[in-house]
Amino acid sequence: MxxxxxxxxxxxxxxxxxxxxxxxxxxxxxxxxxxxxxxxxxxxxxxxxxxxxxxxxxxxxxxxxxxxxxxxxxxxxxxxxxxxTFRPTTPEGFREAWDLDERLWEATLARARRLPPELLHESVDGEWSFIQTLRHLAFATESWVGRCILGDPSPWHPLSLPWDEMSPRPGVPHDRDARPSLEETLTLRLEAMAMMRRVVDGLTHEQLDSRTEPLVGPGWPDEGETFPLRECLLVVLNEEWWHRIYAERDLAVLEERG
Structure with a gap:
């Protein structure tokens, strides 16, 4: 045509x-x-x-x-x-996956630290910057572990970043243009990772096969929803895997710019 x-x-x-x-x-x-x-x-x-x-x-x-x-x-x-490894089916598998995730992100973070700090706020091809990626991963863990599994109705830090297309929700932060330093962002990120670590370290077969309690209050996921606990953890692992792949892809471009 x-x-x-x-x-x-x-x-x-x-x-x-x-x-x-x-x-x-x-x-x-x-x-x-x-x-x-x-x-x-x-x-x-x-x-x-x-x-x-x-x-x-x-x-x-x-x-x-x-x-x-x-x-x-x-x-x-x-x-x-x-x-x-990021598709586990047992408590031991989830612990192994999180161990691996921590190691992989250590290497990615070391790569990012070698760049000038201002480049960590730069977008590649319209995607999130490295800093925004870390902020979004904190949001994902807070939502699916803090809210869904641990029952905190409002687990989000003011710098946590939902996906861009999410409609405004009461109590959920959405400051895409904030420019925190890497160290400030890592404080938020590591707190969320520690939350996931506590859950997987104590995970049992019975918990893995259970469902979460209905969610309370406005936020994400929506009030009243309930999920298989296994699904909540898999969502976090999926987010962790893909956003690290995207970060590595974009860091390669930023290294050329730097």
């Missing part, structure tokens, strides 16, 4: 738009960018795709009759053998 085949508007931005059930026929999306978008039950037929990058949680993605999601997962495990 050629540019001349299309008419209409070019370059608009859609934010918090509900397009569920929309139908696109002979539409050019060349150069489009999608962030934090849901594509559940999307059907694409007769499409042309080249030089496309997809990062996210992918399940049941069928391309030309082949479910490629298991192939992607297998390739990621091949590239990153440690990744399997």
């Amino acid at each position: 050629r540019d001349s085949d299309f008419t209409g508007f070019r370059g608009p931005e859609f934010e918090r738009a509900d397009m569920a059930g929309a139908r696109f026929t002979a539409v050019s999306l060349d150069g489009a960018e999608f962030r934090a978008c849901a594509f559940h039950r999307v059907v694409m037929r007769g499409v042309e795709m080249a030089d496309v990058t997809i990062d996210g949680e992918i399940r049941n993605l069928v391309v030309n009759g082949v479910d490629v999601a298991p192939l992607v997962e297998a390739e990621l495990d091949r590239r990153y053998p440690d990744r399997r």
